Amino acid sequence: MKVIEDLKYAKGHEWVKVEGNRAYIGITDFAQDELGDIVFVELPDVGTNLDADDILGTIESVKAASDIYAPVSGTIVEVNSELEESPELINEDPYEAWVAVIEMADGSEVANLMDGAEYEKFCKEEA
Amino acid sequence: MKRTPLYESHIALGGKIIDFGGWALPVQYTGIINEHRAVRTAAGLFDVSHMGEILIEGNGAGEYIQKMITNDILKVAMGRAVYSPMCYENGGTVDDLLIYKLEEKKYLLVVNAANIEKDLDWLKDHCEDNNVSITDLSHKYGLLAIQGPASQEILQRLSATSLDDIRFFRFLTDIEIGGVKAIVSRTGYTGEDGFEIYIPADKAIGLWDRLLDIGADKGLIPAGLGARDTLRFEVALPLYGHELSPEISPLEAGLDRFVKLHKAGFVGRDSLLKQAESGSYRRLIGLEMVDRGIPRAGYKVFAGDREAGFITSGGMAPTLGKNLGLALIDKESAQGSEEFFVQMRGKLLRAKIVDTPFYVK
Numbered sequence: 001m002k003v004i005e006d007l008k009y010a011k012g013h014e015w016v017k018v019e020g021n022r023a024y025i026g027i028t029d030f031a032q033d034e035l036g037d038i039v040f041v042e043l044p045d046v047g048t049n050l051d052a053d054d055i056l057g058t059i060e061s062v063k064a065a066s067d068i069y070a071p072v073s074g075t076i077v078e079v080n081s082e083l084e085e086s087p088e089l090i091n092e093d094p095y096e097a098w099v100a101v102i103e104m105a106d107g108s109e110v111a112n113l114m115d116g117a118e119y120e121k122f123c124k125e126e127a
Numbered sequence: 128m129k130r131t132p133l134y135e136s137h138i139a140l141g142g143k144i145i146d147f148g149g150w151a152l153p154v155q156y157t158g159i160i161n162e163h164r165a166v167r168t169a170a171g172l173f174d175v176s177h178m179g180e181i182l183i184e185g186n187g188a189g190e191y192i193q194k195m196i197t198n199d200i201l202k203v204a205m206g207r208a209v210y211s212p213m214c215y216e217n218g219g220t221v222d223d224l225l226i227y228k229l230e231e232k233k234y235l236l237v238v239n240a241a242n243i244e245k246d247l248d249w250l251k252d253h254c255e256d257n258n259v260s261i262t263d264l265s266h267k268y269g270l271l272a273i274q275g276p277a278s279q280e281i282l283q284r285l286s287a288t289s290l291d292d293i294r295f296f297r298f299l300t301d302i303e304i305g306g307v308k309a310i311v312s313r314t315g316y317t318g319e320d321g322f323e324i325y326i327p328a329d330k331a332i333g334l335w336d337r338l339l340d341i342g343a344d345k346g347l348i349p350a351g352l353g354a355r356d357t358l359r360f361e362v363a364l365p366l367y368g369h370e371l372s373p374e375i376s377p378l379e380a381g382l383d384r385f386v387k388l389h390k391a392g393f394v395g396r397d398s399l400l401k402q403a404e405s406g407s408y409r410r411l412i413g414l415e416m417v418d419r420g421i422p423r424a425g426y427k428v429f430a431g432d433r434e435a436g437f438i439t440s441g442g443m444a445p446t447l448g449k450n451l452g453l454a455l456i457d458k459e460s461a462q463g464s465e466e467f468f469v470q471m472r473g474k475l476l477r478a479k480i481v482d483t484p485f486y487v488k
Contacts, residue, residue, distance in 0.1 A: 036143075036353065037160045039443040040421050040450075042472075058472065060421050062159040062443060063353055084419075 001123060002029040004095055008110055009119035010071035015095065018110055023072050024098045027059065030123045032094045035061040041083040041090070044100055048076045052109055057099055059090065072109040074102040131176035132269050132331040140349055148241035150177045152352055159353035163445040166317050166358055169346025170275035172338055173355055175323070176331060179243035179265040181250065184233040186258040192226065192234055194393055195253060197377055197386040200226055200234075208296050208312050211385055212377035213246070214395030218402055219373040220380075222246050223365060225314065227298055235264075235310075239367045253394065269331030273338060273347070274321030274358070281342035282311075282322055285334075290322070305337045316355060318362030318486060361444045361486035363413065363453060369424055369439045370411060370453060378402050379455060381411045381483075409436060410461035413483040414452045414469065418476035422452030427470040428478075430460035438469065444485055451485050452478070 003009075008016040013031035017024040032038065040060035050056060050070040057068045078101040083089060089097040104110075114122060128151035137144065142153025152174070155162060165171045183192060193201055198211030205228055213221045222245070225237040238246045243265055250261050273282055279290050285305040290313075293299055298312030310325040326334055339347060356366070365371050370380045377386050378399060388400055402408045416422060422441030427434055436456030444451050452469065460467075468475040 036155060037158050040419075042419075060443075062357060062445065063154065065421065065423060 001033065001120075002095070003116045003120045003123075005116040007095070007116065008071070008113035009116070009122070010069065010113055011122065012069040012071070014068060014071050016071045016110065016113060017098070018107075021104045021107055022077070023074070023102045023104050023110070025056065025068070025071060025100050025102060026098045027068060027090060027094055028119070029094045032091050035059065035063075035066060037062045038087045038090045041087045041099070043079040043081065043084065044076045046076050046079060050074065050076065050102065052112075059087075068099060070102060071113055072102055072104050073106060074104040077101050077103045129177070131174055132328045133174040133176060133335055136332055136335055137174065142349070142351060145352070147177070147352055150240055152177060153349075154353045155351040156349050159351070159357060160445045162348060162350035162354035163357050165346060165348045166275040166319055166350055166354060167446055168276070170273060170277040170281055170321075170342060171317075171350030171354065172335065172342070172347055173272040173274065173350050174270075174331075174335070175272050176269045176328070177240035178270055179238040179240060179246065179263070180268045180325070181236040181238060181243075181247065182233070182262045182264050183236060183250075183259060184230075185256075185260050186232060187256045188232050188234055188259050191254060191256055191259045192236075193390070195250060196224075196226070197393060197395065197399070199387040199390050200228065203228055205230075206297050206299065208298050208314055210296075212371065212382055213249075214377065214393075214399065215373060216395055216398060218376040218378070218395050218398035220367070220371040220375060220377055221249050221373070223367055223371055223377075227310065227312070229300060242367065267328055269326050269328045269334075271324045271326070271331065271335060271338070272315055272321060273324070273342075274315045274317040274350075275319045275347075277342070277345040277347065278319070278321040281338065281345050281347055282324075284341050285337060293322070305334050307334055316364055317358035318364070318484065318488065319358070357442060357445055360440050360442060360451075360453075361446055361484065363483035363485060366440060370455075375455065376402060376408065379409045379411060407458055409455050409457055411439065411453055411455050411483075412461050413481045413485055414438075414454050414467060414478040415481045416450040416452075416469065416476060416478050418478075420469065420471045420474075420476040421450045422454075422469045422471070422478070426452070428454045428456055429468040429470065429475060430456065430463060431465035433460070435460035435467075446486050449485070451481070453483070
């Protein structure tokens with residue numbers, strides 16, 4: 001399982017990469033491995049306002065559908081529409097295949113997320 | 128969780144273990160799509176040792192089984208396997224099973240793993256003939272399924288008996304596979320050519336390893352429950368708990384040809400006859416999504432603006448690359464011309480009726 005040290009992580013196995021007040025959201029290597037072959041991604045609409053823990057989108061593997069949750073509150077300002085045609089990019093490189101960008105309403109929420117070491121420990125406890 | 132004799136092999140092969148009705152079994156090894164493709168184009172090896180084997184023997188065994196199932200086994204020749212639903216009095220389904228006539232008064236019933244206890248209770252409760260004995264042999268058998276176009280060539284390498292002699296839905300007992308006495312039938316659950324091999328539980332690991340070794344050059348790989356489900360779904364074979372259940376009759380599931388209504392006195396006949404005569408029972412149809420979305424079991428199906436039924440199984444069909452579902456809907460909707468919708472996460476997405484099986488070789 002690959003964990004990138006300088007990203008932030010949510011308990012729903014989403015990763016967050018903060019650039020200013022923009023947060024790139026994706027799912028972790030642990031999550032894509034658990035899901036297996038990903039065949040469908042439902043992206044949010046740009047302009048949607050979300051609170052932290054709201055459903056941001058849905059990822060479906062051959063076996064099942066799983067929701068992605070917003071790790072932080074804010075507005076969707078960009079989505080990775082390449083994933084609609086090529087959902088398998090998430091399996092191939094989960095930390096490159098971002099799903100959406102949230103313009104954060106409150107940057108201090110990032111402090112509620114785990115860092116790489118904490119997330120690694122979290123996964124071990126869950127496995 | 129219960130384990131099959133091959134549990135350690137699954138771990139060693141990197142199988143991702145899940146809880147399947149109380150059994151620890153691999154959902155995949157390398158990936159469901161990869162394993163699915165291997166079975167459609169070369170061959171896959173499945174551990175299906177969790178399936179139940181129930182031996183029914185004695186004077187009157189044939190008549191007794193005949194009473195319990197919807198299909199007709201009385202005139203069945205030796206060496207032929209028979210598929211049949213088994214019903215409750217109300218026409219709902221207890222289980223669907225394979226019946227092997229081993230000898231004149233000796234039959235092996237192969238039942239779904241999750242139903243072994245239920246089936247045994249049901250069978251014993253309905254057996255009034257003291258000459259008929261019902262024995263659970265599930266733990267004594269290991270069961271491997273080799274499936275895919277290369278199956279025969281691979282399996283033949285381990286047997287002196289010509290597999291050409293086993294035609295579709297036929298079997299041979301006491302044939303040697305890799306030095307192990309086995310029952311081998313040309314049956315399966317994938318829509319491909321292939322064999323199911325019944326062996327003593329303690330021989331399962333040895334045969335599993337030999338098959339994977341000897342079949343590797345023909346593309347044989349281990350395949351898990353995930354691929355087993357996508358393969359059977361593409362060819363619209365019913366899965367108990369989805370297309371069949373205590374609430375779903377075999378007629379509703381479209382299994383008419385396995386329900387012999389002319390046969391006297393089998394359990395469930397009166398109810399099934401009424402269903403057939405009224406014709407108003409639900410229908411199982413195939414749906415293909417027109418809008419973007421993957422139908423899943425339990426999602427509601429609408430015909431026009433009317434709720435018509437629900438998805439029994441659904442998913443992305445790997446061979447076809449389409450998002451498909453089997454749906455159990457009321458008769459009027461099945462025969463009407465309205466547009467279909469599947470409700471997903473609060474949205475109604477368009478779908479159209481398509482023929483089943485979805486995939487035809």
